[in-house]
Amino acid sequence: MAPGQPAAADPVAAVTEIRAAGGVVWRPVPGGVEVCLVHRPRYGDWTLPKGKLEPGEHPLSAAVREVAEESDNRAVPQVRLPTVHYRSEGRPKRVDYWSMRAVATGGFQPGTEVDDMCWLDTDEAIRRVSYPHDAEVLAAFAALPRVTGTMALVRHAHAGKRTTWSGPDTGRPLDAQGWARAHELATLVALVRPSRLLSASARRCVQTLDPSAALLDLPIEVCGDLDEPQPGQQPEECALAAAARLTALAGGGEPVAVCSQGKVIPGALERLAGRTDDFTTPKGGGWLLAFADDRILALDRL
Template identity: 45%
Template sequence: MSPKPSRSRIRVVPAAGAVLYRMDGDTPLCAVVHRPRYDDWSLPKGKVDAGESVPVTAVREMLEETGFSAVLRERIGTTGYPLKENLRKEVTYWSALSTGGAFEPNSEVDELRWVPVDEAMQLVTYPLDRKILTRFDAAPRARSVLMLVRHAKAGRRSEWSGDDDLRPLDKTGRAQAEMLAPMLRAFGVTRLHSAPRVRCEQTLAPLADELGEPITVEPALSDEAYLADPAAAVSRLGAVAAGEGVAAVCSQGTAIPGLVRDLAGPAGLDVGEGSTKKAGVWGLGFVDGALVHADYYPSPLPLF
């Protein structure tokens, strides 16, 4: 008896989009776009380009379709639908706060409307877009955002003979750090903080060079400092988050899960063990010091 033929694998086409919004007093106005090719109203989105992380795609597509730049906030969710046999498109959406721009009709979009959420739900053509808008409407609007980064790959500790504080990134780690820079920019990072480890500072170095900003060393946010005084580490992270603009903090594999769990517990958010792989990032949103969202992003250059 011959074996049964194996089922063909479904190939996923990754894409990204956002609920692009700006505030009118206390009311968010959402951007909904009309695409003449399909004669539909939808949220801005598009396919991931080769070598591009998904958050970067979301910001790029918004700019190309709407003319507005933006910074990502919380991840709203992922929708999926079949394109044809064995081919499926999956779109990850964020809320994205507009930072300025102007719309001009282009090859993809001929009209843009800024409308309140309830009007946007009536305007969009597809139920999946209404689902995303419903989630956007229900999500708390973070007043401050912090990106908590685990340092990139630094080789084996057993193969480093010097002071472990000075262990640098290896070749793969340097590549991860380069790819982290545009991903962190997509979330609007303007301030850089690091545990006192060379590998942590090197992880943020490419973005520091691009921004022309210094990296502030944070002794309270290393592994040993967290283990010695978790409350002090949580307090310091909260103080960094409360500063002006979005901060990125690079730390280590023991401190980060502990900090995430300590913040998420009182907020009732499920973050599991808070596990964070090398060059992984937690996007943390706060309202009055309380955590309101915690989104995990794997390294934009994963290790296989």
């Protein structure tokens, strides 16, 4: 290239990445678990159920939807598995995977995209799949301890500025931006099929779960262990109380959804994870948590 000549545009870098998502769907059987594979007649392959994201769709929502569409399994996402990268029809493709517990099925019917579905133990599934990257995802799943608790943990959505609210801070409500985000969060919270909704006592926290409560027809339980420190109270005390409460909730055996506050969530997650890390959670953000008995197994940002 001559000095001063501009570099040619990289045609590969300009190609839009294809985004897809799917899952390793499992069910318990005597002596272990079985996982779901699907057969696609167009490619003549056995693979994990997956599909492309719709415009604006969250990858986790796409993963649950595609699993339902391809295998007719309704499943609860639990742990993020390795992301797969490869090229498809000349374009880079990224597929995000989660382990998912099958909770219901409508009865599989063969179609043009998927004409067969099977349940196999993990070792047999690794041998059956047509692609090495599917085998790697299955191997990562097989290495996981059994998940015993699943939780959606979110921080309250936007509620304006503390300095512009004249009343008690616990009464500060969501603003228009916050309500919009609360409705978006409801679709993600619903993916874990929670049996309970719990909130810190601040009004903005309860309101953040209001759309989820309406969607799921569940009451919101207010829990003081999820509150920010009060005057004279140490942040460490609140973090320990919140971590203990989250562990107890996970031990109930049913998925739950929890809304807490920005001065509580990072400290609680540090104690659950047993390490110092960036657990800062933006307003309206959250985490998918998976537990193995009384210890946290995985934390995945929503």
